[in-house]
Amino acid sequence: MKIVLLGSTGFVGSALLNEALARGHTVTAVARAPEKLAQRDGLVVRAVDVYDSDALADVFRGQDAVISAFNPGWKDPRLYDDQVRGTRSIIAAIQKAGVKRVLWVGGAGGLEVKPGMRLVDSPDFPAWVKPGSLATINALEQLRTEPQLDWSYLAPSASLQAGERTGRFRLGDDQLLVDASGKSSISTQDYAMAMIDELEHPAHVHRRFTVGY
Numbered sequence: 001m002k003i004v005l006l007g008s009t010g011f012v013g014s015a016l017l018n019e020a021l022a023r024g025h026t027v028t029a030v031a032r033a034p035e036k037l038a039q040r041d042g043l044v045v046r047a048v049d050v051y052d053s054d055a056l057a058d059v060f061r062g063q064d065a066v067i068s069a070f071n072p073g074w075k076d077p078r079l080y081d082d083q084v085r086g087t088r089s090i091i092a093a094i095q096k097a098g099v100k101r102v103l104w105v106g107g108a109g110g111l112e113v114k115p116g117m118r119l120v121d122s123p124d125f126p127a128w129v130k131p132g133s134l135a136t137i138n139a140l141e142q143l144r145t146e147p148q149l150d151w152s153y154l155a156p157s158a159s160l161q162a163g164e165r166t167g168r169f170r171l172g173d174d175q176l177l178v179d180a181s182g183k184s185s186i187s188t189q190d191y192a193m194a195m196i197d198e199l200e201h202p203a204h205v206h207r208r209f210t211v212g213y
Contacts, residue, residue, distance in 0.1 A: 020192075154209060
């Protein structure tokens with residue numbers, strides 16, 4: 001497929017880029033720092049302001065899907081506002097370009113840890129993570145108002161770390177996945193594998209889903 005990937009030099013975006021290219025997809029990578037991306041077969045690099053929806057739409061036109069791993073940066077003092085604004089711009093650009101398939105990198109914070117309680121509302125949830133977590137929850141809310149888009153939103157487990165590409169993971173819905181010891185984790189490599197699986201074989205259209213061990 002021909003896909004656009006936003007946030008391709010980031011923690012999650014770089015794993016998605018590697019997975020997509022390894023499976024033979026053509027990836028147009030939109031990055032703030034395109035010089036970080038070396039030339040690779042199947043890779044096209046574009047430096048575009050994510051807040052410029054007209055410029056983004058020009059990149060999106062003719063593509064089969066858009067994958068967003070956009071994050072304005074954890075050190076951004078206006079993280080929540082900038083991420084929400086970026087989400088709005090990306091969705092507007094997708095609509096202008098006429099792309100239907102959208103996959104979104106979500107967060108674990110919106111998942112339920114028990115009935116009626118989200119992870120982000122837990123008393124020990126890190127304060128510095130909360131703005132970004134709430135912004136990714138907002139992204140899901142924005143997507144839910146766009147029924148004409150074939151969107152899927154993949155939330156990771158509570159712990160998302162670089163590790164192995166095992167292919168041995170579970171998928172879930174709106175509840176945080178934990179293993180037998182109570183740990184909630186997934187590697188970025190297996191997260192990327194689950195996301196590109198969804199790209200190739202859609203099973204969670206108009207839905208949030210999650211992945212964990």
